[in-house]
Amino acid sequence: MDKVNLAEKFQLFSEYWSPKIVGELNGQQVKLAKFKGEFVWHKHDNEDEMFFIAEGTLNIEFRDKIVTLNKGEFLIIPKGIEHKPIAENEVLVMLFEPATTLNTGNTESDLTKHQLNWI
Template structure:
């Protein structure tokens, strides 16, 4: 058992849209990521996904609306719901999702990374 300092872990990397695993529990992974710009439209057929914003403002675009998530807020995207994260300015965030979750679901893209590093 070791505590995790989010600020320290976030200082280890600078790239965007490349989550790092910082913990695991009950089949779930806790990930940190830095986001900037637009991601791609995708969904996760069998997994819910929790987006927790540590720093900045993240917009999650859905086909029928846009939800803005500010610092210290989170949003759970239910399985099967198509979404597209957008970060106008850099966002620091934490994700909670099952370990089996594919980064971009069934979509293949240059941003897809299904071999995320444990830091």
């Protein structure tokens, strides 16, 4: 049972769109990720997903709107809702989602990560 310091963990990796696991509770995982650029349109059929912004600004595009998240803000995306994260500049994100969640949801692409690592 060790505490996790977000800033220290974010220093351990540099690749974008590659979430790292930093915690697990009640079948849910806490993941850290760095985003930059455009992700792919996708949805998660069975999992709600939470994005909390630790640093930077993240735009999340939906079919009918864009939500802009700044540091200290979070958004919960219900299962089944198509979305596409876009980060003009690097953004540091903490994710909460079930351990079963695939990063690209229902979409398979070069960005799909089937195996996530703990850091």
